[in-house]
Amino acid sequence: MACTESECVADCVRRAETLAFADPPPHSIGYMPIYVPRELIHAAGLLPAGLYGGGDRLEIIRGDAYFQSYICRIPRSTIELALSGHLDRLDGMLFPSICDVIRNLSGMWQMLFPDRYVRYIDVPQNFDPAVGGRFWRHELETLRRDMERIAGRPIDDEALRNSIAVYNENRAAIRELYAQRSRAPWRFPLSEAYLVLRAGNSVPPEEHTALIRDYIRGAENDLSRREMDQSRVVLAGMFCEQPPHGLLVTLERAGCAVVDDDLFLGMRWIQGDIPLDGDPLQNLVDAYLTASATTASRYSPEGHRAKWLLESYRRNEAEGVIFCAPSFCDPALLEQPMLVAALDRAGIPHTEFKYSEDTGQFAVIREQAGTFSDSIRLWSAS
Amino acid sequence: MKVFVGIDLGSTTTKAVILDEEERVIGRGITNSRSNYDVACAVVREEAFVRARFTMIERGLRTPRPHVIQDLERNFRLHQHLEQLDRLREAMLMLAARRGTPASIINGICDEMAIRARKHFAPGATRKSDFFRDLAAADYMSLAEAIREVSFESLCAIYDAAILAVENLTLDRAFERHIGSALQETEDGESLKEAVGAACNAELVESGSVGTGYGRQRLPFPKEQIRSEILCHGLGAHAMFPGTRTVLDIGGQDTKAIQLDPNGIVTSFQMNDRCAAGCGRYLGYIADEMNLGLHELGPLANESRHRVKINSTCTVFAGAELRDRLALGQKREDILAGLHRAIILRAMSLLARSGGISDEFTFTGGVARNSAAVGALRDLIAENYGARTINISHESIYTGALGAALFATRSAVRGNA
Amino acid sequence: MKENSMLLQKQLLADHFDALARARDEGKKVVYTFVPGNLNELVRSFDLLPVLPEINALQSGMRKLSGGYITEAEKSGHSEDVCTYVKCDIGMLRKGNIGPTGKPLPKPDLLLLSYTGCFTFMKWFELLREEYDCPVAMLHVPYQSEGRIEPHQREYIVQQLRSEIIPKLEQVSGREFDIEKLRSMLRLSSKAEDDLVWVLESAKNTPSPIDAFFAGVYYLGPIFSAFRGTEDAVQYYRTLRGEIEERIANKEGPITPDGPMKGERYRLVVEGPPNWTSFRDFWKMFYEEDAVVVASTYTKVGGLYDQGFRHDPDHPLETLADYALGCYTNLSLPARVDLLARYIRDYRADGFLVNSVKSCNSFSVGQLLMLRQLEERTGVPGAFIESDLVDPRYFSAANIKNRIESYLQMLDQKRGAA
Structure with missing residues (x-):
């Protein structure tokens, strides 16, 4: 077929965009950011559907009635989606322990939808196998039983092992995408990669893995993509409420090549492959204890977060860091001063701004990101 | 005759309503709230009493002569x-x-x-x-x-x-001082002479008064004669439209959503938080920014064919956002249509918090005079609550004062019992 | 006229802050920790001195210092969006860490991070660790999402106490864990708790002899903070109880800053914390309308004693676990609604009021839904006001007064109609 590589990429991105904002299909279990063990849901034959708010297209008609003006946007749009019937096909909702807002949202769900399955996933903050590990295993056993009940079939170890393998593949593809982006961000702009990743919230992981691989292959071979004069930056703060897509486009147009970020962190929460032999449930527990990513919602003993950020900066040969956090996001905004201090100590340039999922105007951000990008280029040239 | 006075001291205007013993409105007054609330109160009261005397003239005529009275007034x-x-x-x-x-x-x-x-x-x-x-x-x-x-x-x-x-000067006994010369200049004034004389001599005994409104604490009334504007608004809306169960009032500084029982008693209410986004004042800023009169906003917004989606009604950013959008080439009418919808969306949230929208629904306050706001409200009510009777009175600015006057009547009746 | 219990409490606090000021010189070790679910008996059993930054922050609010502290923290890069307790504490630190009695506070030897019912606690002590570079002991208290304490949650906490908290307390204090000492302190806790519950439930009388919110926060001071498990606390609650018994016998209402309340026209239940920067003005808006608070949830952030919990010396670690799990802000939203509905019924309230504070998402998120559900379940109308804990910029007196008045008049009108 006479299809150029660039047309293939465009097609892939279009497909990803359609999927990225799709309603969850039947037989799915919705979950809020950041981390849930999706393997357990998948092994029951259900689809884990990541819910990341309503974006900037959804008009909030009912959701605002439930929240005071000083609460972030994601619970409003999530409630809006539910009350307007968009989530009716979900077989259940999981609320991981991200912050007090999402925690209480789980209780609101219990009150608003008393007939639906709701579970708060209390992710442990203790990483001792005999303590946090035991607790987490208990939580996962409960979740496993619940999923079995909803699916109407048992989850045997073989099925769970298979699901772990499927997600190992998915994580490997995502790692590959990040590695490629870090090598050549102009070939894999975040504004595209974002859509490709986000599509994974509403399609089976096998399909998502294929989509990522298609995209990588297409973009790699797209000769029309040229290296651009951009500054290499790490983005931090976007792990829960999502930036509008236009904001990512704005950053790139302002001269920022994003080489690492914390978007959809749950998809790559476990760093590396989870072993397939032995007790698969225990393997999930151990992976959480030993191979978890780090984020503001997780307790950070001895300044782990700052270490992670500096490491990412160095590994990805970045030139600066942009803190881009949602307004009223407690975890991101409370930890920001600590990370800023660490960057200052290391002499790393940084800038900060806030957004909300429905930010409609990017003029200020364009200006600020452009100035930042210019200044770090001058700075690294000198 | 016994009369009852209600005064609503608002942030921009002060209103007075006078009722007779049958709870019929016989006089009304309005003035701008000045720095001196006592004066605003005195002025508006005097005006309402003047109007009450004109009502007496009307009532004193055997054959109605509306044109002559209009001339006289x-x-x-x-x-x-x-x-x-x-x-x-x-x-x-x-x-x-x-x-x-x-x-x-x-x-x-x-x-x-x-x-x-x-x-x-x-x-x-x-x-x-x-x-x-x-x-x-x-x-x-x-x-x-x-x-x-x-x-x-x-x-x-x-x-x-x-x-x-x-x-800040008050002009009392206005009716007595001016009615004579006014009558002389009125064509056919002779036909009213008797009724005017009677109205002049009639004794209007103020048998109760109640104050309300945001500045009510500063009214020269004892505490028992002060009522919250929520209660007065509720009762006033009930008096204007007896079927009212839900009231929305969007004024200059605040928005109120009120639920009523069949007797006009408030059962629940919600007000906007400390942020004044989405209140009448916001439209004022927008009008200034666009160099338009406040009354021109609605008609212009109604011309929109492609409404722009506006997410923020923050007064602080209103100017900047507007300039940005105009710079992007968006049309004024489309932006305005989006803004009106955004304001009404905020009001819808308050209504939902207070218990939703029951039939009938009465819309009051300055923004109720804006056709685009009313249009957006009608759409959203239809979409979210279905068919509702929506009442809007031309005299809605007097709702609070009317409620206050009704409270004055009722507490006097209770007091006598 | 000061009551004996008030003088006693004042003395307790003064002595404690004196001891803190002398701690360095006397070689005493200091532990910073949080109010909800605190392990005061355990800390004290190691002879360590507790400091509660939340209490310092609210005291700064009452002394009108918080505004300046918050500005200080925001200048150094803290967002205007986040919890003002944290910013008040950071600002106070930058200004020399002078405690509420005017004496300097010692630096912590250990940050005991009991992560109970509030996510912000975790970040707060991460921030303090950056300042002090001292060890942190983290106690993760799971959430009562299903409306009850699950055995594995209790076990998880006990294991953390054994493997993480106690070893670190031993290390910092240089003492061995003495379970008998802990038991004897828990016994004292339970004694004081009996009297406290009696005090809180005295509000079931008509007229209520206490205000269970505005005065309640004073009554709760000793047991929520550094004094639970001490003889001093036992004595305080015994004295307080005696005073209230007398007020009941004399059919007297609560004592306010302007003297005893005369009438009782409205009995209210309050959900949410108070505002501290305008505490007196806020209280006055109630008592000048003859409104008395008969039950409140804020006075349960340090434990739901009135629902039957007592520290149990026979199961020392398990009881600490249950205590931490049982704090009000660790309850699910449906459980909070149940509790409030019970208060409205048991205390024969005319109404309930939600004070929604900007700083505290743990309290605030979902309150608008709670309000509706409570109205539907009890038929009692609710009021909703917004303010903040210690940020004076978020207390609009005129606005709040307007709402409270409107609400009380609405209650009157409904009563008249009935």
């Missing part, structure tokens, strides 16, 4: 206006003398203002405002602009100082 207003003008002249002359501005200039302007005043109150003439300060200011400024000997700025300074002083 117009002439009466002219005399009131001229009296105010005299006071303004006095105050300005005093200030002019102190500043060394020639008296002849002030007198010249004031003479011309008096001539214009007669035109404002000529039969069939329409006035831009019924407030003395608005009419006088417009006339004065246009006349002062033409003066060459003294700078426009210094003439403005004289006016500004004088109008404050004049506004």
Whole structure:
């Protein structure tokens, strides 16, 4: 077929965009950011559907009635989606322990939808196998039983092992995408990669893995993509409420090549492959204890977060860091001063701004990101 | 006869309503709330009593003569206006003398203002405002602009100082003082003479009064005679439209959503939080930013074919956001349509918090006069609650004062029992 | 006129802050920790001195210092969006860490991070660790999402106490864990708790002899903070109880800053914390309308004693676990609604009021839904006001007064209609 590589990429991105904002299909279990063990849901034959708010297209008609003006946007749009019937096909909702807002949202769900399955996933903050590990295993056993009940079939170890393998593949593809982006961000702009990743919230992981691989292959071979004069930056703060897509486009147009970020962190929460032999449930527990990513919602003993950020900066040969956090996001905004201090100590340039999922105007951000990008280029040239 | 007075001291206007013993409205008044609330209160009360006497005249006639009464009232207003003008002249002359501005200039302007005043109150003439300060200011400024000997700025300074002083004077016994000359100038005035005489001599015994509104704590009333504007608004809306179960009031500074029982008793209410986003004041900013009059916003928004989605109604960012959008090439009417919808969306949230929208629904406050806001509200109510009777009264500005007057009547009745 | 209990409490606090000021010189070790679910008996059993930054922050609010502290923290890069307790504490630190009695506070030897019912606690002590570079002991208290304490949650906490908290306390204090000492302190806790519950439930009388919110926060001071498990606390609650018994016998209402309340026209239940920067003005808006608070949830952030919990010396670690799990802000939203509905019924309330504070998402998120559900379940109308804990910029007196008045008049009108 006479299809150029660039047309293939465009097609892939279009497909990803359609999927990225799709309603969850039947037989799915919705979950809020950041981390849930999706393997357990998948092994029951259900689809884990990541819910990341309503974006900037959804008009909030009912959701605002439930929240005071000083609460972030994601619970409003999530409630809006539910009350307007968009989530009716979900077989259940999981609320991981991200912050007090999402925690209480789980209780609101219990009150608003008393007939639906709701579970708060209390992710442990203790990483001792005999303590946090035991607790987490208990939580996962409960979740496993619940999923079995909803699916109407048992989850045997073989099925769970298979699901772990499927997600190992998915994580490997995502790692590959990040590695490629870090090598050549102009070939894999975040504004595209974002859509490709986000599509994974509403399609089976096998399909998502294929989509990522298609995209990588297409973009790699797209000769029309040229290296651009951009500054290499790490983005931090976007792990829960999502930036509008236009904001990512704005950053790139302002001269920022994003080489690492914390978007959809749950998809790559476990760093590396989870072993397939032995007790698969225990393997999930151990992976959480030993191979978890780090984020503001997780307790950070001895300044782990700052270490992670500096490491990412160095590994990805970045030139600066942009803190881009949602307004009223407690975890991101409370930890920001600590990370800023660490960057200052290391002499790393940084800038900060806030957004909300429905930010409609990017003029200020364009200006600020452009100035930042210019200044770090001058700075690294000198 | 016994009468009952309700006064609503709002952030921009003060309103008074007078009821008779049968809870019928016999007089109403409105004035701008000034820095001196006592004066605003006295002025508005006097005006309502004047209007009450006109009602007495109407009631005293065997055959109704609406046109003659209209004429009489117009002439009466002219005399009131001229009296105010005299006071303004006095105050300005005093200030002019102190500043060394020639008296002849002030007198010249004031003479011309008096001539214009007669035109404002000529039969069939329409006035831009019924407030003395608005009419006088417009006339004065246009006349002062033409003066060459003294700078426009210094003439403005004289006016500004004088109008404050004049506004803070109360003019009592207005009816008795002006009705005679007004009657003489009224064609066919003879036919009213008897009724006017009776109205003049009638004793209006103020048998109860209740104050409300945001400035109610500063009204010269004892505490038992103060009611919250929520209660007054609820009862007022119930009196205007007895089927009312839900009330939305969008005023300059705040938005209120109120639920009522079948007797007009408030069962639940919600108000906007400390942020004034989405209130009437916000539309004021937008109008200023677009160089439009407040009343022009609605009609312009109604011309929109492709409404823009606006997410924030924050007054702080309103100007910047507007300029950004205009710079992007978005049309004024489309932006305005989006803004009106955004304001109403906020109101919808408050309504939902207070318990939703029941039938019938009554919309009051300044924003209820904006056709685009009303349109957006109708759409959203239909989409989210289905068919509802939506009441909007031309006299909705008096809702709070009417409720207060009703409370005055009822507590007097209870007091006697 | 000061009551004995008030003088006693004042003395307790003064002595404690004196001891803290002398701690360095006397070689005493200091532990910073949080109020909800605190392990005061355990800390004290190691002879360590507790400091509660939340209490310092609210005291700064009452002494009108918080505004300046918050500005200080925001200048150094803290967002205007986040919890003002944290910013007040950071600002106070930058200004020399002077405690509420005017004496300097010692630096912590250990940050005991009991992560109970509030996510912000975790970040707060991460921030303090950056300042002090001292060890942190983290106690993760799971959430009662299903409306009850699950055995594995209790076990998880006990294991953390054994493997993480106690070893670190031993290390910092240089003492061995003495379970008998802990038991004897828990016994004292339970004694004081009996009297406290009696005090809180005295509000079931008509007229209520206490205000269970505005005065309640004073009554709760000793037991929520550094004094639970001490003889001093036992004595305080015994004295307080005696005073209230007398007020009941004399049919007297609560004592307010302007003297005893005369009438009782409205009995209210309050959900949410108070505002501290205008505490007196806020209280006055109630008592000048003869409104008395008969039950509140804020006075349960340090334990739901009135629902039957007592520290149990026979199961020392398990009881600490249950205590931490049982704090009000660790309850699910449906459980909070149940509790409030019970209060409205048991205390025969005419109404309930939600004070929604900007700083505290743990309290605030979902309150608008709670309000509706409570109205539906109890038929009692609710009021909703917004303010903040210690940010004076978020207390609009005129606005709040307007709402409270409107609400009380609405209650009157409904009563008249009934």
